[in-house]
Amino acid sequence: xxxxxxxxxxxxxARQKLLQLLRDEADVEIVGEGANALETIDLVQxxxxxxLLLDVRMPGMDGFDVISALCSSSLLGLPSIxxxxxxxxxxxxxxxxxxxxYLLKPFTRERLQIALQHARDQRxxxxxxxxxxxxxxxxxxxxxxxxxxxxxxxxxPIADIRWIGAEENYVRICAGKESHMLRNTMANFETKLxxxxxxxxxxxxxxxxxxxxxxxxDESDGECFVMMSDGQKLPVSRGYRSRITSLTAR
Numbered sequence: 001x002x003x004x005x006x007x008x009x010x011x012x013x014a015r016q017k018l019l020q021l022l023r024d025e026a027d028v029e030i031v032g033e034g035a036n037a038l039e040t041i042d043l044v045q046x047x048x049x050x051x052l053l054l055d056v057r058m059p060g061m062d063g064f065d066v067i068s069a070l071c072s073s074s075l076l077g078l079p080s081i082x083x084x085x086x087x088x089x090x091x092x093x094x095x096x097x098x099x100x101x102y103l104l105k106p107f108t109r110e111r112l113q114i115a116l117q118h119a120r121d122q123r124x125x126x127x128x129x130x131x132x133x134x135x136x137x138x139x140x141x142x143x144x145x146x147x148x149x150x151x152x153x154x155x156x157p158i159a160d161i162r163w164i165g166a167e168e169n170y171v172r173i174c175a176g177k178e179s180h181m182l183r184n185t186m187a188n189f190e191t192k193l194x195x196x197x198x199x200x201x202x203x204x205x206x207x208x209x210x211x212x213x214x215x216x217x218d219e220s221d222g223e224c225f226v227m228m229s230d231g232q233k234l235p236v237s238r239g240y241r242s243r244i245t246s247l248t249a250r
Contacts, residue, residue: 002029003120006047008040008066009055009084014105018053018084021109025116037061038148041069045147046183049079051119056085056094064090067097069146072155077126080119141194145173149180156180158197162211162228164189166204174232199243201226201236215244 005028009015015033022028031047034040037058044052044066056063063083070078081099083090084107094102100122101115145156156175165172166186173180190200200206213227215236224236226244236244 002027003051003116003123004029004031004047004049005051005053006030006032006034006040006043006049006079007053008034008037008043008058008063009053010035010058011055014055014084018112021112025113028116037063037066037069040066041146042148042183044070044079048077048188050123051082051116052079053082053084056083056087056090064093064097072144072146080122082115082119142192145182147180147182154180158193159208159210161198162208162230163232163234164198164206165234201234201240201244203237205234207234 003025005022007015007018007030009018012035015035019030022030031049032043034043037060040052040054040058043049054063054066058066061069063085067078067081081094081097083094083099083102084105085103086105088104091102100118103111103115141158143158145154145158145161147154147156156173160175162174162176164186165174167181169183169185170181171184171186171189173182186200186204186206189206190198193206197209198206199209207226207228211229213229215224215226217224224238224241224244226234226236228234
């Protein structure tokens, strides 16, 4: 399985240097390049890389702000972080946020390979099946999304989401009087949200059960749909009807 990598650095030459160093790594796949913090956050959320090669100093939000934003949105697992920087004073802070390595520019191919091996080791450890008491722990689900919308960085509580709809390569997040388009997939959202709260009722719709008003079947054509508390009418496909009816048995 390839090691999927995102490179984040505001300097074009620095990104090109990393690309050159990674070119001969047989198991490394570059899935994106970010020139600033917001672009990097978007890339990580969309590509879900194994490794983020992250510069500390970038315009606006710095590398630590990027990590904070990604941690705030546990919708996605945090990739292994390898800092690449010309500044040594951030090393202690880097390991406080559990970075797997800290590379001081200029670094050699051999030093980068060591850092990548640390990332491989971390991925292998994470993929090992849990045993004993740890295997009985309840899975944790995300409680907040962090994303960019209309020039803002929003920290949206999951509980505020009423429903989620699919639109080609995007999902529409409907919360309150606003809706937001994120580049992601319905399948990804469904696996990360608490199934006790969020229910998929159609291939293009996930609803927050706290905001569902009623479930109806149209007597004229037999079509099923849910009515949300805000008046939104969402279809329920035949394959998902059993999920709705099973709620009455709880």
